[in-house]
Amino acid sequence: MSEELRVLLLEDNTADAELTMALLRKSDMKFQFKRVETREGFIENLAGFNPGLILADYNLPSFDGLSALKIAQEKTPDTPFIIISGAIGEEIAVEFLKQGARDYLLKDKLSRLVPAIKRALQENGERKQLAKHQLHLEELVKERTSRLEKLNQTLRAISNSNQSIMRAANETELLNDACNIIIHDCGYKMIWIGFAQNDEEKSVIPAAHCGFEAGYLETLKLTWADTELGRGPTGTAIRTGKPVMCRNILTDPKFEPWREEALKRGYASSIVFPLIEKDRAFGAVNIYSEAPDAFSEDEIKLLTELAGDISHGLTSLRLRKALEESEIRLNRAQMISHIGSWELELVNNRLAWSDEVYRIFGLRPQEFSATYEAFLEAVHPDDRRIVDGAYSASLRERRDTYEVEHRVLRKSSGEIRYVYEKCEHIRDSSGKVIRSIGMVHDITESKASEVEREASVKFLNIMNQSANLKEIVKSSLEFFKQESGCEAVGIRLKEGDDCPYFETIGFPADFVLAERSLRECGKEGVLGCLCSNVICGRFDPGKDFYTAHGSFWSNNTTELIARAAEKGLLARVRNRCNREGYESVALIPIHANNTQMGLLQFNDKRPGRFSPGLISFWEQLADYLAVAIEKVSLRDALRAREGEFSSLYATMTEGMAIHEVVFDLSSKPVDYILLDVNPAFELITGLKKKAVAGRKASEVYGTGKAPFLDIYARVASTGKPQTFDIFFTPMNKHFNISAFSHEKGKFATVFQDITESKRAEEILKRDKETLKKLINESAKELMQSHEEIDKLKRLSDIGELAATVAHELRNPLAVIKMSAYNLQRKVKNTEFEKHFGNITKKIEESNQIINNLLSFSKTKLPNYEQVDIYTLLGECAETEKEKFAKQKIKHIDSFGGLKGVNIEADPLQLKSVIINILNNAYEALGERASGRLEVSGKVKDGLLNLVIADNGPGIDKENLDRIFEPFFSTKAKGTGLGLAVCRQIIELHNGKIEIKSEKGEGTLVSITLPLKE
Structure with missing residues (x-):
């Protein structure tokens, strides 16, 4: 900031005043200070010094900050006022803010002073700008109100003119009424309406007028020809068919021929609207005002509409x-x-x-x-x-x-x-x-379409929610019966050469038994009945009881059979439906992809149940049903094939895995995902299917880059298989691997463990580094296994996992330790002793990891009791302060408001959470001189909220997303279980723990707990 800010400082303590001024001078702002200690000096300098900011102490020997604030509010209410005090209660601070103070600060926390001043100045500027906008808005409202009143007058004139036009018996009455209404409602000086003549001079003859005229019309001598007298407002409007406005008659050159006579009568501005019929102007409406520039855009639009109404009225009289x-x-x-x-x-x-x-x-x-x-x-x-x-x-x-x-x-x-x-x-x-x-x-027809759309959506939902063929048929029949209102419905599905009923609703049992099969028992054994015609596609769309889709329907089977009998068409038709009393019958084919699958049947004893539109709708739904049946049939067939493949897949002695290549944005292969593995894969590799399926190879094998990616990507791209022998380091085994592609972008591997055949070659290469490598790899694989399990969330019982890991790893670790010990006894040299020490250390670290995992899996339910949260926080803070006493960290306890607050919780578990978080904060701050850690808390709506914030290096987003994952840690050392245990404990207390952080911006941990269990 380049300008100096005049600061009036009310402070009786010289040291405090100098400290405040020194702090401000170090900022990026420029200040001019005036210090006063008394009421008189304060009042005098409010006027004489004209401060831009007031900083006031709360307590002075003969004066106080609140009194100073009231005086400042009275004399200079726009000047920002900030209270600075050594100690001030919350109620007093709130009172200052209510009285108009912009902020308050404690003298031991003056680091907030400069930001508080900037914020107060910014708010002050915003208030002034708001006042300015408010004044502008009031002026704008006044202007708009005046304009609106004018527009309302014009609207009223339009309404009245329209009514007059409707009542007018002839043109003269219409024109005179229109002129009178416009003058009366709109308040203009004068109006006249004239018609364009098609004579040689193309003259314009006035037909009606109103307002102050005094012979003015007789002086006009107007024409609409393209001459000097025709280039004025009236002639131009008629010639162009567009309104022409003269904003100021005194200065507008277009008005020169008529200016003198117009000014004599007090006309200052005018506007002309053409009277138009079929895109041709046949006259004009001239309006004069005594004020310059009297016509706004909105008013012109309305007057244009009014002129159009007059044109329409004149035209209407001629076109009755x-x-x-x-x-x-x-x-x-x-x-x-x-x-x-x-x-x-x-x-x-x-x-x-x-x-x-x-x-x-x-x-x-x-x-x-x-x-x-x-x-x-x-x-x-x-x-x-x-x-x-x-x-x-x-x-x-x-x-x-x-x-x-x-x-x-x-x-x-x-x-x-x-x-x-x-x-x-x-x-x-x-x-x-x-x-x-x-x-x-x-809208009867469109309403019916709407009903059909809703029914279609409902039916499709039923199809999508049905799991198997029986459920599809049963659900669809229930739908069709409800929607159609028919007494009986049924579905036949093809079964070999027959098409029996698959499901029926509403048909008598004896009817279903008799009609179940369509095969005749006669010598020929062919399908009989009208149902067979529909199923086999034997129909004539030229007959009124068939549709082009192949459906049969009748609203009166008795009449239909009588007509058929007359024509000898009853051969091989059983007519059981009619004999049962069903007059309305509809048979809808179920077919998909030119394959006949069966039919949908509607029967009702009432005649007249169907219409062509309804039959068409049922045909549409029958097609949907066919697709659903075909889909479930294909799915069942696919499952059967999958079962055959799964049997072969499961009994292979070779390991097999199916993969999909992962590409980056430039279509470059960067990894591959294990989609599925067979039991032999698990046996050979020792990796369980649930731990690898769906994961990237780089993660599964812990190799950084996916193993053999170049080979596999080439196979998946070209489809050419490849076989190779390789020693796979992560598993310490030799494999013979065959890779082939069954689908572009995917590949499968079939492999055998050939380690035994390679073992003779490997024995001579083993040395002391092999043991060290095996130990490191075992520890690494242990951690990776836990990370993988946690990422996929495939573990339902982490306690069982911990016990299994402890059992499975401690035994080999003990063997490793014993083997190393035996080697130590046999080999006596200094170099080996050093490696033996490293082996022992790594075994101890692995055992510690196992112990931490067991602890994590055995978190117990809280042992609830009344806990004094203020005392507990104090104890935790003191413990950590002593532990990290050598670090130059400013530890701030801001939880004084929690005195007397009790919470139902397990004190030991809660204390372990607080200490863990404080410990993380101290370790994050390290030795930085400006390190700051603050613990605060508050109670609201029956909830306790604790906040632990530091200004440490922060956590980047990638790590923050995983911060609560078990075994995840950003530290060089540690198991990554601390925050996972913290979250377990807090969630067991029905609470919530959140961490907010940005790289370089510090970290904030928020814990919310109910006061009562």
Whole structure:
């Protein structure tokens, strides 16, 4: 900052004042200080020094900070005021803030002073800017209000003119009324309307005017020709068909020929709107104002609309006959689109319907009394209250429109139709609704489509949720019976040369037994009945009882059979459905990919149950059913093949694994994932399937780079198999490996352990480094195994794992230790003694890792008791301070507010969590001189929240995401179980632990616990 900030410092302690000023001078800000100690000096310098900031001590011998704040608020309320005190209670601090202080600081925490000053100055600037914006907003509102009033006047003129236009009997009446309304409602100086003539001079003749004129029109001599007198506002508007405005008659050169006469009569600005019919201007509306630049853009838009209304009114008077012809065409269009129109006069309750509305409601004009009440009688009884309520509410709530969807009950036939109604309300000059003009749209067909869409979605959901063929058929039949309302439904599925019932609902047992098979028992053994025609695709779409899709349907089987008998078409048709009394029968084929799979059957003893649209819908759903049946059949077949492969896969003596190559963004192979392994793989490698499946090879084998990636990537890319012998270091074994690709990007390996055949060659190469390497690799594999298990979360019982690991590893470690000891006895030299010491040390470290793992797996449930949280935190803090006393770390305890707070918890477990987190913080801070660690806490809504924050090096995001994983650690030493145990303990207390950190920004640990269990 380049400008000096004038600081008035109210402080009686010289040392404190100098300390404050010295601290501020070290900042990036420039200051000019004035120090005072008394009330008189403070008041005097408020005016004389004109400070930009006030810093005040709370206690002075003859004065105090609160009194100073009140004086400052009275005299310079915009000057930021900050309290600085050696000790101040929370209630007093809150009172200062309520009185207007921007902040308060303790003298032992002045490091916050500069940020507090910057924040106060920033807030002060924002307040001033807000006040400035508020003033600007008020001026803007005033301006907009004035403009809105003007627009309302114009809107009123439009409304009144429209009503006048509708009432006008001739052009003269229309023009005179329009001029009078515009002058009266809008307050302009003068208006005149003229018509363009098609004479030789192309003259413009005034036809009506209103306002102060005094012979002005006689002086105009206007033309709309492209001449000097025709290039003025009126001629230009007529010639171009666009409005022309003269903002200032005094200076506008276009107005030169008429300026003198206009100024004599007080006209300062004008605007001309063309009267247009069929894209041709036939006249103009001229409006004059006594103020320059009097017409806003919004006002021009409305006046343009008004001029258009006048044009329309004039045109309407000339086209009444054309309108009658248009009404005939409209009635025809309404009939085609199933949209009728209506108009309700509220004053006399007179309702007018178009012919299409009568058709939709199934009424004739002579049957209808044409009132609102008669309309409600035609509405479905269950919808009358809804319709009446919606219309009445639109009037009561002064809405401009009304819309509703309802049913119509045709009394003559009992048919129900669905309609959508919408209207607009017309108001008189007082704003009262006098007329409603609306439309009725017959949406019965679209409503049916909507129902079909919903049913389709429901059916598809049923198909997707069904697990097997029986469940698919049963669920679909229940759906079809409910949706169709038929008495009986069934599904036949092909079974060899027959197509028996797979499932039925609603059919009598004897009917199902008799009709189960479609094979005749006769000599030929062929399929009989109409069902067989549908299943075998034997149909003639030219007959009215078949569809192009191959379905059969009839609403009256008795009549159909009678017609068929007359034509001799009953051969090999059993007619059992008709004999059972079923009049409505539909047989829908189930086929997919040109394969006949069966049929869907609907039966009902009531005639007339089906329609062409409904049959088409059932055909669509039958196709969905066919896809679902085909899908489950293919899945079952695939499972059978998988079973055969799995048997071979499981009994192989060679190890086998299936992999998928992993590519980077540039399509370069960088790793591969183990998708599956066989039992021989587990036996040969010692790696369990659950520990490797789905993981990258680089992680499974711990080799950094995926083993043999170049070879495998080439095989997966080219499809050419490759066989090779290799010594695999992570397993200390020789393998013969064959790799081949069964799918691009994937490959399989078949391998044998040939270590024994290579052992003779390896014996001579073994030396003391082999033992060391085996120990290191064992420890490394142990840690990797735990990391892998935790990452995939395939372990259901970590306690069982810990016991297993302890048993399996301690035995080989003991053998290693004994072997090393025997070697030590046999080989006596200094170099070997050194390696023996390393071996012993690594074995002890491995045993310690096992002990930590066992501890982690044996975390017990909390032993709850009342814990004084303040005392517990104090004890933990003191323990860690003593432990890390040599470090120059500033330890701050900010949990004084927790005095007297008790929590139900296990004190030993809770203490171990706090000490673990404090220990991590101290270790992270190390020896840095500016190290800072703060412990704070608060109670809110029955929850205790503890926060431990440090300004250490922080944790990067990649490590932060894994911070609670068992065995994960960012330290050079450690098992990575500390925070995992902490989270276990906190979660067993029904609490939550979170860590927030950024690299270089420190770390914050938050623990939330319920006060009561």
